[in-house]
Amino acid sequence: MFSDTFAEKISNLLQENWNVESTRLQVSDVFWGHDKYETMTSVEQVSQKAIVSTYNPQNPATVDILSSQTNFIHETVVVDVILHTAILGGTDSAISVREAVRQLILQVIHQNATLLPGAALMRVEGEYVRGELPQIQREAFKVIVSSFEVM
Numbered sequence: 001m002f003s004d005t006f007a008e009k010i011s012n013l014l015q016e017n018w019n020v021e022s023t024r025l026q027v028s029d030v031f032w033g034h035d036k037y038e039t040m041t042s043v044e045q046v047s048q049k050a051i052v053s054t055y056n057p058q059n060p061a062t063v064d065i066l067s068s069q070t071n072f073i074h075e076t077v078v079v080d081v082i083l084h085t086a087i088l089g090g091t092d093s094a095i096s097v098r099e100a101v102r103q104l105i106l107q108v109i110h111q112n113a114t115l116l117p118g119a120a121l122m123r124v125e126g127e128y129v130r131g132e133l134p135q136i137q138r139e140a141f142k143v144i145v146s147s148f149e150v151m
Helices: 005-016 036-041 091-111
Strands: 030-033 050-055 061-065 070-084 121-132 136-150
Touching: 005 050, 005 070, 005 091, 005 136, 036 050, 036 070, 050 091, 070 091, 070 121, 091 121, 091 136
Parallel strands: 030 050
Antiparallel strands: 050 070, 061 070, 070 136, 121 136
């Protein structure tokens, strides 16, 4: 039933639709990850300006039983953005880039809501976490990907 392919598909979708002009970041300026633990423990070692990690939290799926042969599955994917304040030139610059990346993520998810392969619908449910520390700016989004399962 559950796999983390939607996390990978969302990551690929973001990379394919990345806008250098609005975010001021090249795709190569971003470390693309798929694991929360790996992302959080490698923040200090990553030399890129930003980390974008897509992963599933604990208990990521809920199931609505539609019939004896059909389920509607809602899978949670977290899109976690961490920006290195110093590498981006200070707090004000990092906040500006964070807001641009935020807008880009919301736009890409909205524009591709029904286009993600294997999914019936994709939507941002809200902010998962937002934080500002002297060395990093962080914002994470909770994305719900819904799909049908026919048994």
